[in-house]
Amino acid sequence: MDTIFTEVCALVTAAFVLTLVPGFRRSERSLLSMRDRGTALLVFLILGLVEEVTSSEVGWLNERIVAVCAAGLVAGPFVGVAVSVFVTWLAVRFDGLPFEWIGISMLCGGLVGGCLFRWRPQLAQRPLTGFCLTLAVSLLRNCLVFIHAPTTRGMSPTFEQVWIAPVLQGLGAALILAIVEQVRDHDEQTRVAAAAEVRALQARMNPHFLGNALNAIAALAVVAPGEVPSAAGRLRQFLRASFDQHERALIPLEEELALVSAYLHIESLRLGNRLKVKRVIDPHLSKVLVPPFALQPLVENAVLHGLHSCARAGRLGLRVHAAGSWLEMSVSDDGQGVPPEDVEQTFFAEGPDVHALALLRRRLQGLYGRSFQLVACSQVGQGTTVTLRVPLRKCFGGLSESPRTIPPGFRGLALQ
Secondary structure (H helix, E strand, O other): OHHHHHHHHHHHHHHHHHHOOHHHHOOOHHHOOHHHHHHHHHHHHHHHHHHHHHOOOOOOOOHHHHHHHHHHHHHOHHHHHHHHHHHHHHHHHHHOOOHHHHHHHHHHHHHHHHHHHHHOHHHHOOHHHHHHHHHHHHHHHHHHHHHHOOOOOOOOOOHHHHHHHHHHHHHHHHHHHHHHHHHHHHHHHHHHHHHHHHHHHHHHHHHHHHHHHHHHHHHHHHHOHHHHHHHHHHHHHHHHHHHHHHHOOOEEHHHHHHHHHHHHHHHHHHHHHHEEEEEEEOHHHOOOEEOOOOOHHHHHHHHHHHHHHOOOOEEEEEEEEEEOOEEEEEEEEOOOOOOHHHHHHHHHOOOOOOOHHHHHHHHHHHHHOOOOEEEEEEEOOOEEEEEEEEEOOEEOOOEEOOOOOOOHHHOOOOOO
């Protein structure tokens, strides 16, 4: 019983480590990066070693079989096959088990799990799938070994090892998938709640923004009627994006920049020469993926709380560039600014009238966990700069994610 308890603790620990990787906390397994798969490979290789360290004989709950099947289901065929090769070598090298039959069963477990991951990802994520696959692989392995070498050390064909052990091993794989599924469902609920809050904010913002925009277009019809179709088109573009983009988790940066341009165009109708914009944008980043309405709230904050606070003409700076494996977007204004000690309360305080930046931070936490930075710096009389850093993701028919370590220059600045 103590041995089984130790083995269950090892499985729970492995599942817990997997849930620390943001890629495994989302149902869209196509978002797994090479680092995510490398982490899974390391976890399951260590899990395979646990069997050798804790028991010199094959016990009722064999972590090697669990590791192979769970690796394929969780991280794909490459990881599943790599783990199967490693545990086969362990079984042959240290336990003297027959290579042919051990290799066949382990390779089947890794490949079948990997194929389910690739072709039927929703099915692969279910704990019942892990139970059935591991049970089948364990029964196949035992039958092949007992037929080929019934007198092999530690492999006497007892009833427990032939029938009860495979059931326990199936439950072990189901346990790993169930823990990952539970954490993923919790995160999904958090993301849905954050998205609902953002949509509520947009519902409050749109009528106010729409009224100002229509007043500006009405005035434009008097002084420059030829500009009305262009202004109306920009307004339509902005409103359509505000209604549609929240249905997608990520969008190309060029779409977000088009939204920002539409917003600034409409604001310039009201502010005229008081609004001056300086853009510094890397053109090679147009296809990188960002959350919808990630940059627009920063620009809106600069216009409403920065430039509107001054009677004189104001300058808004927009900068987008890559910083290593991160995408950095910053918006600055030369408005009145706020004291540094009031920045958190002004922009990120929770309450009935929550600020757009507070909702943005909450939404980014649901999407990236701790792997983002949203920093506001302000000085009275010098204006405000808000900087957002997110992992650099490029779209080449699929998604590839960047490492999720916190950049050294921003360590300690990530908002919790």
